[in-house]
Amino acid sequence: MKDGLKIGAKAEHRFTVEERHTVRALFSEEGAFPTMPAVFATAYMTGLMEWACVEIVKPFYENDDDSLGTHVDFSHLAPTLPGQVVTVTAEVTEFDGRFIWFRVQAHDGIDLIGEGRHQRALIKTEKFAHRLAAKRASAGLEG
DSSP, X not given: OOTTOOTTOEEEEEEXXXXXXXXXXXXXXXXXXXXXXXXXXXXXXXXXXXXXXXXXXXXXXXXXXXXXXXXXXXXXXXXXXXXXXXXXXXXXXXXXXXXEEEEEEEEOSSSEEEEEEEEEXXXXXXXXXXXXHHHHHHTTOOO
């Protein structure tokens, strides 16, 4: 990773919620939540909050760098309807070796809908690919 990422670095990310991002649509092929309200799913909110964190660190990646989420501690505080725009703000709060911690908030223009902490681990993609290949073989997924 390139030098320059600092504690206090921030990113803001906007996203328009669509029907396919609702609880009802989550795992719809499996029929998991067909009677749930058509509101922004916590799973999608979590992914959106992670995405904002990635946007902070991505400019500092070198050729073989990437990052993966390793810890999520978010509260989903209010419902958001399809058509509303969610704005996520993320801020780097600490570094711990190859781990980066973030404070994250999401707002839908009316309510604070989510907040919490997130941790990402810096990885080398080639090394991680070898690790996945070994796991694939152990799981009998070669083929």
